[in-house]
Amino acid sequence: MSNKSNPPNGTPIKKRPAFWQIAAIAFFVLYMFLPIISTYMFSIATRWDRSILPEGYTLQSYVRAFQASYFTVTLRNSLILSISSVIVSLMIIVPTVYWVHTRLPRAKSLLEILMILPFGIPTVVLALALVRVYSLTPLSRSPVLLLGAVIVYSMPFMYRPVANALQAIDAHTLTEAGQSLGANTFRILMSIIVPNILPGILSGSLLVFATVFAEFTLTRLIVGASFKTFPLLLVEYTRINGNIAAAFSVISFTIAWLASILILRVGSKDHAAQTEAMQAR
């Protein structure tokens, strides 16, 4: 074994990051944030096609965005859709994954495959197939069908973090411990399992919320104008006025961020209580 790369006693060698490391990180940061920053600037620009920076700044696009006829309706529809998908997929995924983990480990591989499927099927195919299959039912082109579709589509985003979190705790033994203390399955799930996999549940919820909030293809093809969501409005405005579309994008980011912060706050409440208890020792 070479001793040069492994210093004794595990003391890390303090080394300045190499130039290429800094460059790589800088490139990554730019790559991630430049589009967001430019979208934001475009939303407050008066005119931005002849110069490097906008010629002037105005909040006019936001005023017009908020005044857009469908603004409130689409925002409401998007929130309804995203929040319902989070709730429904929580109700489906958490008990299912828990059940499979503790009682039916043989089904785990089947579940894994099921959870990869949505990635394998193009959304256009999924949407058109659903429209056809349900064409003769009352569900045809209804928001309920859309909800079902986006839940299927976003399920892996809920499944993965929840399954990982369950894997990390010894769910099986904790369940048995709960049972031996007289708790039924519902109590075990709510008082023992859920609190211990909360970080997974929260990141899953966040991912589902963000995915569904930004969902365009399924909405466009399944319900179209009858249940217009925020992304539909946004796309519509890219053809009318770029600045207003940019303002919509910024609003959309902001909502996603606010939702993230809110969810993380709720999630860290337990954590804070734990930290407090630790300090009280």
Place this chain on the structure above:
Amino acid sequence: MAYLELKNVSKTFSGVVAVHEFSLDIEKGSLVSFLGPSGCGKTTTLRMIAGFEQPDGGTIELDGEDITTVPPNRRDIGMVFQAYALFPNMTVRENVAFGLKMKKLTKELVDKRVNEVLDMVRLQNTTRRFPHQLSGGQQQRIALARALAVQPRVLLLDEPLSALDAEVRVALRAEIRRIQSELAITTVYVTHDQAEALSISDRVVVMDKGIIQQVGSAIEIYRAPQNRFVATFIGTANQFFGKVGGQATVACEKLQLVTGPLSGFNNNQDVVVLVRPENIQVHAARPDKKGWNILEGVVETITFHGAVTRLGVHINDQQRVVADVTVANNEAVTLNKTVWLSFQPTACQVMANNT
């Protein structure tokens, strides 16, 4: 009448027999250990008592009631797990109170009971901590307190000390025994550690391949093993294979052993003679002991065990014998030295050799 009664309980996991026709009566207030190598079915049996596994056949009765199909949360049986299984999201107090809350006791009663059991395991000052802030030994004591808090009819312990280090293990097993006796709670203790089983149990159930090999007190199990498995699994035993050669002799390949009276054996029957190392004396010169078995050999290995030193003595090509020498009886023994081993005929346990 037995308090906990297992009748012909069997369990098979995808074709592999885990427990076969297990029948056992456990008296109220006693501590019974299931002892055996891994895979012997001891944990499976325990899990069937707890209700986590359903037997394929047989019945389990507790206090006269058939509980074979009763779900685990309605059996009123407490369990302590090897991995502690404390709820990480709850403080020590909340963990211990969990079972009591399931019973819907008033807050005053819950508090009183929590304090009582924490007192019992001597961890009153940890109530506000979380499990991860406690040592392994403390966590297991909390797990014990949690299981005892609900005053279960039976307490099950599944290798509770296996994850702890040696010192804590010895201290905690004494503590478990103390609490068990104080509460006179019917307890089943699963372990693969014979020292643990022998030291704390009223009765030991030795298991192998899903079958009970012997049930008895620790002394019975050690001194009068009923078969070769028990004799070799519990403690160490030298084995001499041979044929019955007379009323009290067994003829082995190159030596003749004098044993106790061999009633119940046929002449020429294949038998195995078992002799425990602590019953063998080591001498630097041929001892003059009439009627004893005396073997000559060369010291091959010397292993220091603290209270005793274990010698590996080469008797002949096929046979190596281990003998324990205590400090008090310490002849100057060195490697490759010729020594004489002696043991009384009564030290020989003769068993039919079926394998």
